[in-house]
Amino acid sequence: MEDKIVEVNFGPQHPSTHGVLRIKVKLDGEIIVDAQPVIGYLHRNAEKLSEMGGYPKGMIYMDRLDYVAALNMELGYVMSVEQLMDVQVPERALWIRMMMVELNRIASHLIWLGTHGLDMGMLTPFFYCFSEREKILRIFDEITGSRLLYNYFAVGGVYSDITPKSVEMIKEWYGNFYKRLEEIQSIFAKSYIYVQRTKNVGKLSAEDVLSYGITGPMQRASGMKRDVRKDNPYLFYDKINFDVPTRGEGDVYARFLVRIEEMRQSASIVNQVVGKIPQGDFYNKKYSKPMLVRLKATGESYVPTESPKGEFGVHLIGDGSSIPYRVRIRSPSFANLSSIPTMLKGYKIADLTASVSSIDPVFGEVDR
Amino acid sequence: MNLFFFLMSILYGILKFLHINFIPYSYNGIPVGLWIAYLIVAAVEVVLVFAIAMVAVIIIVYVFRKYMADVQNRIGPNRIGPWGSLQLIADVFKLLQKQDLMPTSADRLAFKVAPYIIFTPVILGFVVIPFGNVSILNLMVVNFNYTILFLIAFMTVAPVGEIIGGLASHNKFSLYGAMRSAAQDMGFEVPMLISLISVIILAGSYSANDIVIAQRVIPFIIPEILGFIVFFLAMIARQSIPPFDLPESGSELVSGFSTEYSGMRYGILYMGNFGFMALASFVVAVIYLGGWEGPIFPGTVWLVIKGAVFIIIFLLTWVSLGRVRIDQLLNIGWKYLLPLSIINLLISAGIALYFGGVF
Numbered sequence: 001m002e003d004k005i006v007e008v009n010f011g012p013q014h015p016s017t018h019g020v021l022r023i024k025v026k027l028d029g030e031i032i033v034d035a036q037p038v039i040g041y042l043h044r045n046a047e048k049l050s051e052m053g054g055y056p057k058g059m060i061y062m063d064r065l066d067y068v069a070a071l072n073m074e075l076g077y078v079m080s081v082e083q084l085m086d087v088q089v090p091e092r093a094l095w096i097r098m099m100m101v102e103l104n105r106i107a108s109h110l111i112w113l114g115t116h117g118l119d120m121g122m123l124t125p126f127f128y129c130f131s132e133r134e135k136i137l138r139i140f141d142e143i144t145g146s147r148l149l150y151n152y153f154a155v156g157g158v159y160s161d162i163t164p165k166s167v168e169m170i171k172e173w174y175g176n177f178y179k180r181l182e183e184i185q186s187i188f189a190k191s192y193i194y195v196q197r198t199k200n201v202g203k204l205s206a207e208d209v210l211s212y213g214i215t216g217p218m219q220r221a222s223g224m225k226r227d228v229r230k231d232n233p234y235l236f237y238d239k240i241n242f243d244v245p246t247r248g249e250g251d252v253y254a255r256f257l258v259r260i261e262e263m264r265q266s267a268s269i270v271n272q273v274v275g276k277i278p279q280g281d282f283y284n285k286k287y288s289k290p291m292l293v294r295l296k297a298t299g300e301s302y303v304p305t306e307s308p309k310g311e312f313g314v315h316l317i318g319d320g321s322s323i324p325y326r327v328r329i330r331s332p333s334f335a336n337l338s339s340i341p342t343m344l345k346g347y348k349i350a351d352l353t354a355s356v357s358s359i360d361p362v363f364g365e366v367d368r
Numbered sequence: 369m370n371l372f373f374f375l376m377s378i379l380y381g382i383l384k385f386l387h388i389n390f391i392p393y394s395y396n397g398i399p400v401g402l403w404i405a406y407l408i409v410a411a412v413e414v415v416l417v418f419a420i421a422m423v424a425v426i427i428i429v430y431v432f433r434k435y436m437a438d439v440q441n442r443i444g445p446n447r448i449g450p451w452g453s454l455q456l457i458a459d460v461f462k463l464l465q466k467q468d469l470m471p472t473s474a475d476r477l478a479f480k481v482a483p484y485i486i487f488t489p490v491i492l493g494f495v496v497i498p499f500g501n502v503s504i505l506n507l508m509v510v511n512f513n514y515t516i517l518f519l520i521a522f523m524t525v526a527p528v529g530e531i532i533g534g535l536a537s538h539n540k541f542s543l544y545g546a547m548r549s550a551a552q553d554m555g556f557e558v559p560m561l562i563s564l565i566s567v568i569i570l571a572g573s574y575s576a577n578d579i580v581i582a583q584r585v586i587p588f589i590i591p592e593i594l595g596f597i598v599f600f601l602a603m604i605a606r607q608s609i610p611p612f613d614l615p616e617s618g619s620e621l622v623s624g625f626s627t628e629y630s631g632m633r634y635g636i637l638y639m640g641n642f643g644f645m646a647l648a649s650f651v652v653a654v655i656y657l658g659g660w661e662g663p664i665f666p667g668t669v670w671l672v673i674k675g676a677v678f679i680i681i682f683l684l685t686w687v688s689l690g691r692v693r694i695d696q697l698l699n700i701g702w703k704y705l706l707p708l709s710i711i712n713l714l715i716s717a718g719i720a721l722y723f724g725g726v727f
Contacts, residue, residue, distance in 0.1 A: 118619055120690040187688075
């Protein structure tokens with residue numbers, strides 16, 4: 001029996017590991033006997049580097065954590081800094097932040113959907129998803145000046161105001177988005193092959209989810225209605241109507257449906273926010289740019305936020321100087337990845353790619 | 369009239385016209401001049417077959433790239449030649465320049481031989497495709513009574529090459545690709561052959577030309593719709609294109625058996641795949657859509673039109689479908705296609721008994 005088992009390394013260079021994940025897989029024929037994830041190939045010292053500069057300088061490292069949803073990462077950090085220093089943020093800035101974060105959530109989920117299609121052997125949806133994401137990136141380019149890493153949120157507000165042109169762009173994008181999303185969804189959901197490949201694959205029960213600390217769409221696909229935006233509202237999520245989509249099955253197909261529905265909810269949030277942005281300052285004048293490097297703080301703070309991958313937050317400890325004593329990042333992908341052995345045991349090789357891509361790991365965030 | 373004798377009589381006429389006379393010498397009673405003419409014609413025919421296969425590959429690859437790009441909202445190749453039509457030739461030259469890499473632990477002889485085992489049968493398959501109306505000019509390089517058996521024999525050689533290549537690469541991913549290739553071909557070749565037998569029963573002959581002539585009234589796709597479905601799916605599986613691209617599955621096995629192949633060896637595998645697509649579409653057109661039969665246009669035009677329909681369907685499945693899992697693939701092969709092909713065999717046997725063989 002022993003000699004029948006083959007050990008194969010999937011990764012760190014492998015097309016379906018979404019970066020540099022390595023999975024040590026023991027195979028009995030096509031069936032996975034054991035799977036162990038090995039991480040650390042993209043370790044860039046994000047935490048330690050943030051502890052070496054001033055508080056505002058940590059922002060650029062946060063951008064590079066989950067590089068496909070950079071604004072969500074910035075939000076977690078900037079809110080933690082503001083809580084630590086009791087910074088008052090103008091309402092307009094908060095509404096702008098909310099809009100940008102939801103747009104970025106959609107962009108992140110679109111990337112996931114496209115690469116998930118590639119993993120399932122479908123080449124075409126990748127391009128549809130990326131062309132939809134491109135429209136969102138153009139909006140970001142108009143507002144922030146960057147396309148991938150924005151460095152847009154600042155302590156006390158945002159760096160630049162939204163322009164009338166960008167509002168028009170958002171409205172135009174919103175007008176087509178539902179139709180396009182419906183199209184992309186139908187490529188997957190109406191394909192018998194895709195549905196058969198993903199149903200009852202990579203199952204996680206609610207107990208597994210709790211024991212691994214899994215959050216985000218994976219948790220909601222396993223029947224737990226948990227969303228930081230609803231349970232512990234930050235920004236103005238309590239003034240906005242949106243649903244938290246959940247599914248009970250806990251398989252790859254349920255995660256697919258949850259993410260698709262989340263995109264719809266996020267688009268509706270963006271539409272509501274655009275109508276509600278008040279006039280006023282977009283940053284707190286007390287924290288103008290020369291002031292920022294001299295910020296000092298004492299104490300601890302942690303603000304949980306809902307990033308596209310799950311609960312994200314930054315634990316800050318200040319010792320009274322202008323650089324933070326400790327920056328601890330709670331990254332959702334890291335916790336979600338730990339479910340790999342449970343998700344893969346007993347399934348086939350082809351289910352490995354389906355299950356791993358359903359986690360939606362981004363390795364800048366896992367290895368931080 | 370056979371293509372061979374047609375070309376040879378043309379050559380002979382030219383020689384006569386030019387008053388070139390090398391006939392006086394003879395060997396074993398055969399004039400040497402005739403023998404030389406025989407060789408020249410054979411060489412011309414070999415070049416012709418190769419050219420047909422290569423032109424088909426170039427056109428298919430171009431159409432594939434442009435069509436796929438169009439489906440995916442891209443432009444596709446547009447730099448080299450008019451509308452990017454010379455892109456494949458540029459690619460071939462690029463591949464020829466590349467370093468010939470081979471894993472140090474590979475079985476060198478088997479590794480080198482495998483691409484040719486995949487490529488050669490594809491070219492040889494074109495030898496027995498009836499390209500034109502047999503009553504006007506038999507555009508068939510070799511014509512004998514068992515052409516369909518010959519064709520099927522060559523179409524089933526290539527998986528052996530895939531298995532040899534996968535085993536020789538000494539790579540676990542390649543090994544898995546080779547094993548999947550073996551499982552896939554076992555699952556699909558049996559139903560494919562059974563559905564072919566029912567065609568042979570209806571036509572009452574093993575000859576591709578006789579099968580085409582037997583479809584003068586009704587193409588076999590109508591009485592043999594089940595057999596057509598089985599045969600067509602088997603052709604998709606044999607080409608390893610989605611949804612049955614398990615031996616190559618890019619995202620899980622990193623191109624499977626062809627992982628370690630690079631440079632021109634990979635180019636040969638690539639051309640073999642697309643050449644097989646042309647061959648498969650011609651074979652399906654001959655067996656189920658009546659080959660060169662058709663009004664107004666010459667037979668060759670009809671065969672190309674019918675073949676193009678199948679190529680478009682192959683490309684459509686390629687760009688739009690995902691990949692099935694290995695257990696689902698084997699289920700399709702053994703649980704659905706095999707019973708279907710046997711039912712089809714019984715139906716066609718009944719038709720043959722009732723109508724007395726040929727329609």
